[in-house]
Amino acid sequence: MKHVILGAGPAGIIAAETIRKHAPHDEILVIGDEPEAPYSRMAIPYLLIGKVGEEGTHLRHGVDHYAKLGITLRRARAKHVDVEGRAVDLDDGTTVVFDRLLIATGSSPATPPIPGIHGRGVHPCWTLKDARAIMELAQPGAKVLQMGAGFIGCIIMEALAMRGVELTVVEMGDRMVPRMMGPTAGTMIKDWCEAKNVKVHTGARVEAINRPEPGILDKLADMAGLKPAHKAAAMTVRLSTGEHLEADLVISATGVKPNIGFLQNSGITCLIGVLTDEHLQTNVPGIYAAGDCAEAFDKVSGTTIVSAIQPNAAEQARVAALNMVGQKAELKGVTQINVLDTLGMISASFGKWDGVPGGQHVELTDLPAGRHLSLQFDGDRMVGCNSIGWTEHVGVMRGLVEGQVRLGDWKDKLMADPTLLMEAYIACAQGQHQFVAGKR
Template identity: 80%
Template sequence: MRHVILGAGPSGVIAAETIRKHAPHDEVIVIGDEPEAPYSRMAIPYLLIGKVGEEGTHLRHGEGHYERQGISLRRGRAKRVDVQARSVELDDGSTLAFDRLLIATGSSPASPPIPGIHGRGVHPCWTLKDARAIAALARPGAKVIQMGAGFIGCIIMEALQQRGVELTVVEMGDRMVPRMMGPTAGTMIREWCEKKGVRVFTSTRVEAIERRAPDLMDRLAEAGGIEDHVPATPMTVRLSSGEHLPADLVISATGVRPNIGFLENSGITCLVGVLTDERLQTNVEGIYAAGDCAEAFDKVSGRTIVSAIQPNAAEQARVAAMNMIGRDATLKGVTQINVLDTLGMISASFGKWDGVPGGQHVELTDRDEGRHLSLQFDGDILVGCNSIGWTEHVGVMRGLVEGQVRLGDWKDRLLEDPTLLMEAYLACAQAQGDFGWVRAKA
């Protein structure tokens, strides 16, 4: 049987290795669209601050790893999937037949329609090629403007700050990490970053990236004729607040979109991402999806979501791979979890952190100690939470939210004192006579 996997990120690699382990005689082909060995994007900030070299970003180490596994790596980009012919057309014009197909094409940076954004000196921080360009330009003292202060933006921000640049962050939302944190938590993260020397604008848009009269190098750059890391003509970033900021480098971290455009008119159902069932199969038999491009059911929110975090990518890949070889496996749910280290401030977000209609909530904040806890309830179930500086309760919060544990009277006790999370967790486990999920989640 031939298994074709589109995407050479964590989902693609884990799926390929899972198939190889359980179906040693099947053919496994992984298609990646970058020249490098499969690597983790989450390691790029560590590359920028010098904690790892480029090889340290690789998902697997050791020369010939994939060859020894009997996994064929091929460079290319999918242009079209023909579900009737059971084949994939690649950008070089070739076609590749499959018996089983896994769509693990991940996501790409969303580029906002800002004048000047495609010129020299503006980069996302998404690929190793991006990292090389940023490392060449983000030298100590360089004036760097970062657009976006979401989860990915905050990780990039830490790497830039450690490189000694003069960093300014511009976020359209009214707070930092607006899709992960409520107003109090997001504001606390902003105040912390400002104390660390990062200038932060919220409720502000970049309206244009302006350059002096473009020189020949700028025109060549826009046409793809020179290397990205060649220094740009000095830039001025114009903000909606009216400010004009000088910049040597602009980082675009304004979100990502699933790479699913090639599936248009294929017959494979896509919403935000590729819609899958509990076995990660699409509406077309034998075609599966996993990772940042997959849309799966989340039992906490009761809807399908794309949750682009690596633990989800890994578990979805495993489940999809097992089903591709005929071993029944189901996805227990999508993990909505983000734990973030922002210049030393640890924050966490789980589930429906912004609450549900008619639900109850409680907040406890100590700004002097840099601690904040917000709990959201639906009846007597904890459905979401935010925390800052409450690292000892991270496992407990995840267990209660993902386990959809009925708290009974403990819900009212937590409304009075949200710090009793551990006591509530253990009491409910004892009442149910089940400590297995305590050990698993804590």
């Protein structure tokens, strides 16, 4: 049996190792499009602040790790999948055949169409190559402007702040992390960042990035293959508010999109991502998907979603790999899960944090203490929540949302006092609550 895995990120590597564990004699080929050893993008912020070197971002250590497991790594990019011929065409002009295929191609930064965004001094923070460029430019005192204050953006922002730069963040939404936090929580995070000397512009967007024309000395230095004779003037970034800001470095952190373009006209069904069933199999038998490019069922919302977080990617990879070797396994579902440390402020968001039509919700906010709690209900189930500062309840909140726990009378108690999450969880786990007739 030959297994071909497209993507050498966490999902691809976990799948390959799971296949090897259960099928010791099967052929495994992992195809990735970067020159480095397989690594975790989530480790890049630690590289930026010097907590790890590049080797510390690697998913596995030891130059012979993959060889010992009989896993072949190859550098290439998929161009097309031939479903009938069970083959993948690669960008190096070759074709590989497969018995089982896993699509784990991840995602890429979504670059907004802004004049000047493709010039020098502008980088996403997505690859090790990006990280090297950012570390060269993000020196103490440098003026850095970051576009985007979402989940990934806030992680990058913290690393940049720790490098001692003068940091400005521009977010189109009316608050920070608008896709995981409600108005109160998102505004609290913004206020916290500004208190930490990060300038934050919400409700704004970058409209253009302008660079001054190089002077004669710079042109002569460039012709001679030397560095500019003097430091070039900073870029000027124009905002939709009419403001003009100077920047030595611009970071683009405006979201990501699944890498699924090569599947066009393949016959493999894609919506936002590659659509999968509970076994992570696509509509084509023997072809699976996992990770940031996969669209799987979310039991809380009742719809399929792309959940681009590493814990979900790892579980999807494990389930897909087991099915690829003939062991029946089902994904219990994916849930939107985000726990974020923003310059020391811990926030969390689970499930339908913005609620459901006809649902109830309760909020508790203590601004002086930097604490906020928002619970969303559908009947007597908690379907989502936001929190800031309630670190002791993170596990319980996740358990209640993911487990779709019927709270019975405890729902009303939480509406009266949302801090009783632990008591509600323990009571419901022990069966000490009332059930709706005929339902659990």
